[in-house]
Amino acid sequence: MHATATPNVEPAAMPASPKPKLGPLGAQPALSETAAMVQQTVHRFAEEVLRPVGIRLDKLTPDEVIAPDSPFWKARKQYLDLGFTIESIFELEPSERAEVLCVLFEELGWGDAGLAISIGAGLLPAFMAAAFGNRFLMERFPDTMLGCWGITEPDHGSDSLDANRMIFHPQGNYGRPNCVATLDGDAVVINGQKSAWVSNGTIAEVCILYCAADSGNGPDSRRGCAVYVPMDAPGVSRGKPLDKMGQRALNQGEIYFDNVRLSKDYLLAGPDDYLTAVYAIHTFANSIMATVFTGTARSAYELALDYAHERKQGGLPIIRHQSVAHRLFHLARKVECSRALAQRVVHYNLTNDPPALHAGMMAKITSTQHAFEVASDALQIFGGNGLTREYPIEKILRDARASLIEDGCNEVLAIKGGAYLVDEERA
Numbered sequence: 001m002h003a004t005a006t007p008n009v010e011p012a013a014m015p016a017s018p019k020p021k022l023g024p025l026g027a028q029p030a031l032s033e034t035a036a037m038v039q040q041t042v043h044r045f046a047e048e049v050l051r052p053v054g055i056r057l058d059k060l061t062p063d064e065v066i067a068p069d070s071p072f073w074k075a076r077k078q079y080l081d082l083g084f085t086i087e088s089i090f091e092l093e094p095s096e097r098a099e100v101l102c103v104l105f106e107e108l109g110w111g112d113a114g115l116a117i118s119i120g121a122g123l124l125p126a127f128m129a130a131a132f133g134n135r136f137l138m139e140r141f142p143d144t145m146l147g148c149w150g151i152t153e154p155d156h157g158s159d160s161l162d163a164n165r166m167i168f169h170p171q172g173n174y175g176r177p178n179c180v181a182t183l184d185g186d187a188v189v190i191n192g193q194k195s196a197w198v199s200n201g202t203i204a205e206v207c208i209l210y211c212a213a214d215s216g217n218g219p220d221s222r223r224g225c226a227v228y229v230p231m232d233a234p235g236v237s238r239g240k241p242l243d244k245m246g247q248r249a250l251n252q253g254e255i256y257f258d259n260v261r262l263s264k265d266y267l268l269a270g271p272d273d274y275l276t277a278v279y280a281i282h283t284f285a286n287s288i289m290a291t292v293f294t295g296t297a298r299s300a301y302e303l304a305l306d307y308a309h310e311r312k313q314g315g316l317p318i319i320r321h322q323s324v325a326h327r328l329f330h331l332a333r334k335v336e337c338s339r340a341l342a343q344r345v346v347h348y349n350l351t352n353d354p355p356a357l358h359a360g361m362m363a364k365i366t367s368t369q370h371a372f373e374v375a376s377d378a379l380q381i382f383g384g385n386g387l388t389r390e391y392p393i394e395k396i397l398r399d400a401r402a403s404l405i406e407d408g409c410n411e412v413l414a415i416k417g418g419a420y421l422v423d424e425e426r427a
């Protein structure tokens with residue numbers, strides 16, 4: 001028998017049963033000073049401006065959302081006044097840029113998904129010009145100009161996002177593109193239209209247009225081009241703002257091009273670089289969508305958590321009922337999981353060349369699917385109240401539903417993501 005040794009170290013000063021509280025970003029590793037400042041500033045903006053404005057816009061008609069006296073415009077100006085310009089973001093080294101973009105877009109998505117997407121899509125032309133290092137386009141189209149990204153067409157949704165035809169059906173036929181840019185000497189001449197789904201489509205000041213190109217042998221959607229179109233150029237017109245079930249604060253609508261003639265200086269990518277340009281924007285857009293819908297999921301979770309502490313049934317706050325606490329735990333778990341993957345993927349994609357589109361797809365699918373599930377379960381915790389427009393949870397559920405289709409239907413993204421896993425040398 002051995003005598004028990006007396007430990008010569010003082011036990012750590014920890015209560016027998018610790019119950020630490022996680023912060024708003026959950027089990028988040030310490031943020032850099034800049035990212036922490038961005039997170040706090042944007043959270044305040046999301047709480048005081050985006051969320052209340054988003055709730056008001058949700059109840060308006062699509063025309064009212066963009067009317068000159070709409071709160072949409074004031075909120076946009078207030079966002080620009082925060083000063084988080086593309087230029088300042090590009091001054092950060094890539095890993096800090098990734099950190100800042102993640103907290104920025106999570107907080108915007110926490111405030112309102114539709115307005116977060118409006119801001120994100122609005123920045124895409126400036127972001128892509130900076131990412132491609134195109135000085136002329138950066139100066140001609142600064143991020144104070146509201147942007148949009150036109151790629152999908154009435155006859156081409158999922159297939160326009162599969163520009164390299166990686167998952168094209170063997171018996172399929174792309175058919176006619178709805179929009180074609182003819183490359184004519186030093187000019188680009190655009191004819192046709194983009195789909196009603198273009199975010200900011202009826203209000204944008206600049207469109208980064210991805211479409212088929214005709215270099216003299218007829219239109220080719222695989223050898224297309226990415227061209228910056230000032231929306232006041234002669235020949236540009238727009239459709240009616242789209243009326244839809246979720247993200248109603250996000251303006252969407254068709255853009256029409258009737259012999260729009262631009263200098264070739266407005267090309268970001270010509271036919272030889274088109275597939276690279278589609279890959280780049282889709283990777284960035286999917287990765288950022290993941291951060292936005294992490295924020296949307298978090299907003300639903302936090303509302304349900306508060307409600308579960310306030311609402312009493314059977315003489316107790318409902319969170320004391322184990323099934324409610326259990327459900328809330330899974331909501332928190334899904335938010336945490338979305339954030340971890342979104343941050344990891346944005347970091348990978350901003351610090352690796354080439355970035356990984358399929359990693360962006362994993363993050364987008366995970367966050368949007370979680371946002372939908374979290375919003376739906378959060379609504380269940382609200383009981384009957386959740387179904388009424390008195391509470392914001394039904395709106396968040398509608399917003400999250402749209403995200404399963406936005407930026408590529410999740411099932412199509414997963415099919416294409418699977419194709420990236422195939423190793424041709426082994427199978």
Ligand SMILES: Cc1cc2nc3c(=O)[nH]c(=O)nc-3n(C[C@H](O)[C@H](O)[C@H](O)COP(=O)(O)OP(=O)(O)OC[C@H]3O[C@@H](n4cnc5c(N)ncnc54)[C@H](O)[C@@H]3O)c2cc1C
Nearest residue numbers: 149150151152157158197198199402405406407408409411
């Ligand atoms: C909120 C929102 C914002 C958007 N913003 C923009 C924007 O800024 N710019 C822009 O250009 N577009 C935008 N879109 C359009 C969006 O990218 C498309 O809606 C999406 O890519 C799907 O295209 P579709 O709607 O034409 O559906 P379709 O492609 O017609 O698909 C219909 C159904 O068929 C299935 N399907 C189609 N092809 C395949 C396939 N190959 N394999 C298996 N199943 C398939 C799909 O999964 C889906 O269920 C936005 C959409 C939404 C909802």
